[in-house]
Amino acid sequence: MPPTARPLRKLGFLTIGLFDEADPRRGHESTLEIIKLGERLGFDSAWVRHRHLQYGISSPVAVLAAASQRTRRIALGTAVIPLGWENPLRLAEDLATVDLLAGGRLNPGVSVGPPGHFDRVSNALYPDTADAEDFGHARAERLLDCLRGKPVTDFSGTEGFEVFSDRVQPHSPGLSRRVWYGAGSLRSARWAGEQGLNLLTSNVVRADDPDGPWDFAEIQRSLIRAFRAARPDGDAARVSQGLVVVPTDSATAEQRARYEEYAARRLPRTAQPQGPGRLLFAPDLVGPSEEIAERLRAHAAFREVDEVAFALPFTFGHEDYVQILTDMATKLGPALGWTPAG
Incomplete structure (x- = not known):
C-alpha cells in the first residue's frame, strides 16, 4: 500500500465518557482514569465529547479541569462543544481559567448550529430569546474575540473598591491559537481556515453531492484541502482526523467478537x-494493528494529516478502553511512525 505522506506525529484519543444515571460519579472517574492512562502510555492528547440531556459528559470543561490536576503533560481537548448551548463570553471565562490551571494544555474544539432537538429544549434553554438567537458562525466569532482579548464592554477602571476590566478575565495568552473547529462541510472547512483555526475532522462528513458517488475518504480529503487553501500557512495548518479505530492485538476472543459485532x-x-x-x-x-495501519495508509484523507484523535466506541467498558488504548500506543501508533511522548 502507498505510505502516508508523513509519519504520524501526534496520537490522541476521544471518549464520550458514558455513565450510569444511578452512579454518575463512577463513569466520570473512569474517564479521568482513562486520561491518566493515556498520559502514561505517551499519548499526545485526550479529547472528550459533549452530550446534553444524555448519559455522557455534559460539562467537558469541568471534566478537563479535573483532568488537568491529575496529569502534567497530555493536551486536553473538547471535540466538540456545540456553541448553540453556550454563552460565548461565559464559555471564554471557563476555557481561559482551565487553560491556566492546565499550564496551557487546553485545546477547545467547537462547532456551531442550533442545539440538537431545539424544538424540544428551546423553552428551557432560551425561554425569551429562542427566535432571536444566532446559531451561525458569528457565535464562534464572538467566542474567538473574547479569547483573543478584544474588549467586550466600553467600561474599565475602578468603581468604589472594585476594579473592572474591559476584556474577559482571566486572559490566557495563546489559548485562541489552540481553538479547533469541527467541520463536516466544505463551507465550514473554508470558514475555519479563514478564521485561522485548527481543523477537527471526525468519522462524519456532509455529502454535498446528492447524486454521488459517495466516497468518505475523498470527501474528507476535499475538506482538508479546502481548509488549508484558506489559510496563509497552507500545508502547515493543523488538522486532526478522528476515525473510530479499535485495535485487537491483545483483546480476548470475547472482546474481539463484541468489537466486530x-x-x-x-x-x-x-x-x-x-x-x-x-x-x-x-x-x-x-x-x-498492522491491518488497521495498512488500511489507514491507503485512506486518502489520512494521508493528508500527521495528527489523529482516534475515537473510542461509545458503549464499551473501562477494561475494554484500557486494552484498546494500550494497543494503540504500543502497536498501532508505532506502526504508523509515531513515537510516544515523554
Whole structure:
C-alpha cells in the first residue's frame, strides 16, 4: 500500500465518557482514569465529547479541569462543544481559567448550529430569546474575540473598591491559537481556515453531492484541502482526523467478537448519506494493528494529516478502553511512525 505522506506525529484519543444515571460519579472517574492512562502510555492528547440531556459528559470543561490536576503533560481537548448551548463570553471565562490551571494544555474544539432537538429544549434553554438567537458562525466569532482579548464592554477602571476590566478575565495568552473547529462541510472547512483555526475532522462528513458517488475518504480529503487553501500557512495548518479505530492485538476472543459485532451493526449507515443533513459515516476500523495501519495508509484523507484523535466506541467498558488504548500506543501508533511522548 502507498505510505502516508508523513509519519504520524501526534496520537490522541476521544471518549464520550458514558455513565450510569444511578452512579454518575463512577463513569466520570473512569474517564479521568482513562486520561491518566493515556498520559502514561505517551499519548499526545485526550479529547472528550459533549452530550446534553444524555448519559455522557455534559460539562467537558469541568471534566478537563479535573483532568488537568491529575496529569502534567497530555493536551486536553473538547471535540466538540456545540456553541448553540453556550454563552460565548461565559464559555471564554471557563476555557481561559482551565487553560491556566492546565499550564496551557487546553485545546477547545467547537462547532456551531442550533442545539440538537431545539424544538424540544428551546423553552428551557432560551425561554425569551429562542427566535432571536444566532446559531451561525458569528457565535464562534464572538467566542474567538473574547479569547483573543478584544474588549467586550466600553467600561474599565475602578468603581468604589472594585476594579473592572474591559476584556474577559482571566486572559490566557495563546489559548485562541489552540481553538479547533469541527467541520463536516466544505463551507465550514473554508470558514475555519479563514478564521485561522485548527481543523477537527471526525468519522462524519456532509455529502454535498446528492447524486454521488459517495466516497468518505475523498470527501474528507476535499475538506482538508479546502481548509488549508484558506489559510496563509497552507500545508502547515493543523488538522486532526478522528476515525473510530479499535485495535485487537491483545483483546480476548470475547472482546474481539463484541468489537466486530459493534462495527457490523454500524456498517449499513456508511453505504449512503443519512437523514436531511446528508451525513456520511466512515466505517469503523477493527482488527490487528498492522491491518488497521495498512488500511489507514491507503485512506486518502489520512494521508493528508500527521495528527489523529482516534475515537473510542461509545458503549464499551473501562477494561475494554484500557486494552484498546494500550494497543494503540504500543502497536498501532508505532506502526504508523509515531513515537510516544515523554
